[in-house]
Amino acid sequence: MSQKKYQVFISSTYADLKEERNAITRALYEMGCIPVGMEAFPASDEEQFEFIKRIIDETDYYILILGGRYGSIAPDGKGYTEKEYAYAREKGLPVLAFVHSDPNSLDKERTDLNDSQRAEKFFRFRNDVTANRMVKMWTEPMELPSFAVLALNRAMTSQPQTGWVRGTTVDIEAALSRIVELQSQLQDAQRIIGEFENQNHTPQNIAGLEHVLPVTVETFYRNHQSSVISGGDMTAKISLETLFGRLAPNMIEPLNQAQASNMMALTATDGQRSSNHVEYKFELERETLNTIRIQFEALKLISVGRLKTQGGSLANFWQLTERGTVEMQRLRVIKLE
Template sequence: MTDKRYQIFISSTFTDLQEERRAVQDAVISMGDFPVQMESFPATDETQMAFIKPLIEQSDYYVLIIGGRYGTIDDVGLSFTHQEFRYAVEKEVPVLVMIHGKPENIASGKTEQTDAGRKKLKEFIGEAQHKRIRKDWETLGDLKLAVREALDHAKRAKPRTGWVRGDTIASFTALEELNEVRKENEKFKEALGNLAVDIPLPQIPAISDMTVLNLIPLTLKYRSGETREGSSAKIQGSWISFFPLFFSNLVVQTGDWNGEYYWHIEHEKSCVAIGSSIAGELSWADTTNLFTISRGTLDRLIAYYTEAGLMVSTTDGQRAFTEAAQRVARRHHIVDKAASFSVIEGEISVNTIPAYNPDIEKDIPF
C-alpha cells in the first residue's frame, strides 16, 4: 500500500484547447500525479514525434482531449495528436478519451473549416472511441471531473508501475510482498498437494496483545491570532482497544465507474482524525486536529486489522470494513467503557497561546 504517483500524458490540439489543457493539468496535479504536456517541452533539435515518443512510453496513462479541430497534418498524413494517440495504443499505455459532447456549440474559430478537416476529425473520433469508454464534456468543470473519474477507475482497473518515494517502500511493502508469496503458496498447495518447502509467515499478534503508538503534536493557528498546539505522547494499548476509534475515524472516500464501486483511504486526514481521537479519550481538552499518528503507524494498523478479518483486502466495493468489524465497533459503542489504553511516556495536553496584544506592553511598569 505504497503512496504511488503517476505520470499522465495530456494530448490534444493546442491553440483551441489551451484552457482545457490547463484544467486537466490542474486536475492531474490535484490528484498528486505528474502531468506531461507540450507546454513544458524544452527547445530541441529533435523532431516533435521523436521527442514525444519516449515521454508517452514512460507515462502511466494517456489522456486524449478532442474538441472541434483535427490539428496540423504532418508529412505522414496524420495530425500530431493522432500520431501521439496511435503510439500510446502501440505501447499499450491506457488511453482515456475525453470528447466534446456538443460540437455544434463550439465557437467557429475553434472548429475545422474544411470538409476534409471535418472528415479527418470524424474518423479520428471513431478510431479513438472504438472499444473504449469515452467521457463527454462541455465545460471546464465537466472535463476536470471526467478526467478525475477516469483516472480513478484506470488506476484501479489497469494498475501501472507509477512512482514512489524511496523511503516509503521498505517495511510495509516487504509485508505486502510476503503476503503475496503466502497467497501463491496456497495456490500451489491446492494444485500440487503440498510444497516441498513451506514459506514461514510471522504470527499475527493476538487481539489482546499490547502495542505502542506515538502521538505527534500538531499546531493550529486561528484568524484571531490565537494558537493551540498538542503535545507528544506514547500510548500503549491492546490492538482491539484502538479499533473502535480507528473504525470511526478512518477517512474513506468512495466512487463508482459505470456501476462498479470502489473506495480509497485519505491517509493524511485519517492519521490526524485517529490521532486526535485517541488523545481525546485521555484528556478533557478539545484535541481536534491537534494530534496525529505517522503514516507507518496507520499502515501497521490497516495491515493488522486486514489480517485479523476486520478490513477487506481489496478496494472493490463500497466498504472498507467487514460485517464482523461493524459488529465489533457497535458492541464497543454499546459497552461505552473508559479507554483501555494509557499514556506510558509524555502527556496529553493542549497549550493555548493567546493572540499578541500590543496594549499589554503599555501596562508593564518599567
C-alpha cells in the first residue's frame, strides 16, 4: 500500500445530504485518503468561504455531491457550493461530480424546486456540472461509496497529484544530504554565472550613431495603369543617428521589422524619389537591413523578438531598450533655446 495519502475535499449542500457525505467519507477513509469538508461549520458567509478556499488550495481531489438543493447564496448571487466548485475548477483540481439522476423524485424538504428563483439557479448549476466529463449519476446513497472509489482510483491513475507523506516515512538523513548536495551545485552554478557576467562580451571599437554608412534601397512604384513596377535600386549615405532618430518614436511599442525597413528606406532616399510615379514600396536591401539591425543591437538600443502580426503570422519586431529610450530622448526632446 502506498505511503502517500491524498486529501479529498467533499463539497455539497449540507443538511439534505448528510447521509451521502458520510457514506463517501467512510469509503475515503478505507482507501487511506484524507477526507475534508465543512461538516462542522458549513459555508454561510464570505469570511468562511475564504477559509474554505485555503482548504481547497491544499487539496488533491475535489468531490461534488449534488442532490436537489442549491444551498446558501452569497452576496454576489451565487451559491457557496457553486463557488466552491468554480474555485476548484479554476485551481485545476480533478473534479469528481456525483449528480442525482432525478431531483424531482426527492422529498420536497430536500429540494429547492418549489422556489422558482432557487430552482432556476440549481438547474443552471446542474447543467454546468453535467457538462463535465467526470460525472456519475446516482439515485440511492448506498451507490455513492463504490462510485466514489472507482472514480477516485481512475483519477489517481490518470491525474496523479502531490499527496501527503507522513514525516516519519521520510529518510531525513538522505533528504538533508541531498539538500547539501544541491546547495553545493547551486553555489557552483552561481559562481560560473558570476564569472560569465563579469566578462566583457561587448565587441570592441563599435561604431557609434555618428557613423555614416552606405545603404541600398529596393524601390517599387505603381505606374499610371496601377501596375507595380520595379524602380531598381537606389544608393545613399546616411548616419545611423539619422536613421535611429527617425525610427525611435515608432519603437516605443514593438515595430514590425518590415515597417522599420520601409521607414529607413524612405528616410535614406528622401529627395531622390521620382515624382513621375506613385510610390508603392521602398525597403532596405536585406544585407543593409541586417547590418543596421546588428549595429543597433550591439549598441543596446533595440531588442528584437518574434511576435504575431495582425494577420496571425510571426514576424520580427523591434523595440527600444532602456538605453534606446534615453538616446531617443537626447535626439528628439524639445529643448529651450
